[in-house]
Amino acid sequence: MTSLIHATAIVAPGARIAPDVRIGAYSLIGEHVSIGAGSVIGSHCVIDGHTTIGANNNFYRFCSIGGIPQDKKYSGEPTCLEIGNGNTIREFVTINTGTAQDVGVTRIGDDNWIMAYVHIAHDCQVANHTVIANSVQLAGHIHIDDYAIVGGLSGFHQFVRVGAHTMIGGTSSVRQDIPPYVIGAGDPFRPVGINSEGLSRRGFAPEAISALKEAYKLLYRRELNVAQALEQICVLQAQQPLAHDALQVLIDFLNASTRGIVRA
Structure with a gap:
C-alpha cells in the first residue's frame, strides 16, 4: 500500500484504505474516511469527515470531500457522506456531509460524472448515472434521480427534486421540482418537452x-x-x-x- 501513496500525502492512522488505492501528492485523508478498492485520489485533495467511498472512484486534483455542512445550525454532530462505486469527480468539486435536521447523510450513488467546480451541499441525494456539468451548485436537501443530466452553471434551490431521465440546459435556475423525463432550461427553468432522444x-x-x-x-x-x-x-x-x-x-x-x- 505504501508504494501507492505519495510520500507527501498525509493519511490519518484511523483511515481505512484498500491496498490498491492510489493517493497523490499533498492529499490529506482523515481518520474517519474509508476508501474502497481501485479508487484514485489525485494530488492536493482533502477527504475528511465521516466519509465512506466505494470502489473504482476517481477524484481529480483539488477536490474537497466530506467537509462540514455550510449550515449555521450545524454544531459538530458526526454526520456522514456516502459515495458509491465508479464515480468520476473532477477538479475543485466540494461535497459536504449531512445535517441532523435531515437524514444526516449526503449520498452519491454509482457511475456519476461530476465535473469541475460542482458544489453538492449537505443532505443532497444524488442517485446513479447522472451527469452534473461544470460549476453546477446544489443547495442543501436536493434529490437528483437516475440518469438526470444537468447543464453547467445551473443553480438549485434547497429541497428541490429532479426526476429521472431529465435534461436541464446550462445556466438554468431551478426553484421547483422537475418531473421525470422532462427537458428544458431557463431562469426560471421552463419545460419544453420530453427527453425522447x-x-x-x-x-x-x-x-x-x-x-x-x-x-x-x-x-x-x-x-x-x-x-x-x-x-x-x-x-x-x-x-x-x-x-x-x-x-x-x-x-x-x-x-x-x-x-x-x-x-x-
Whole structure:
C-alpha cells in the first residue's frame, strides 16, 4: 500500500484504505474516511469527515470531500457522506456531509460524472448515472434521480427534486421540482418537452416514449391543474400497458412533490 501513496500525502492512522488505492501528492485523508478498492485520489485533495467511498472512484486534483455542512445550525454532530462505486469527480468539486435536521447523510450513488467546480451541499441525494456539468451548485436537501443530466452553471434551490431521465440546459435556475423525463432550461427553468432522444438511447420502447409525450401534454398543454393531470395520466397508464412502469415513475414523483413542479 505504501508504494501507492505519495510520500507527501498525509493519511490519518484511523483511515481505512484498500491496498490498491492510489493517493497523490499533498492529499490529506482523515481518520474517519474509508476508501474502497481501485479508487484514485489525485494530488492536493482533502477527504475528511465521516466519509465512506466505494470502489473504482476517481477524484481529480483539488477536490474537497466530506467537509462540514455550510449550515449555521450545524454544531459538530458526526454526520456522514456516502459515495458509491465508479464515480468520476473532477477538479475543485466540494461535497459536504449531512445535517441532523435531515437524514444526516449526503449520498452519491454509482457511475456519476461530476465535473469541475460542482458544489453538492449537505443532505443532497444524488442517485446513479447522472451527469452534473461544470460549476453546477446544489443547495442543501436536493434529490437528483437516475440518469438526470444537468447543464453547467445551473443553480438549485434547497429541497428541490429532479426526476429521472431529465435534461436541464446550462445556466438554468431551478426553484421547483422537475418531473421525470422532462427537458428544458431557463431562469426560471421552463419545460419544453420530453427527453425522447435520451430515453430512446436507454432502450425505452417507442410505445412508452409516445405515452410519456402524451402525459407531458396532459401536465403542461391541456390547461389542467396538477391533480387533474395526474388523474388523466392514471387513465392513460391503464390504456397503455407497455408504458405502465415508465408512467408509474412519473405518477409517484407527482404524488411525492411538496415544492410543486416547474410550470411552462
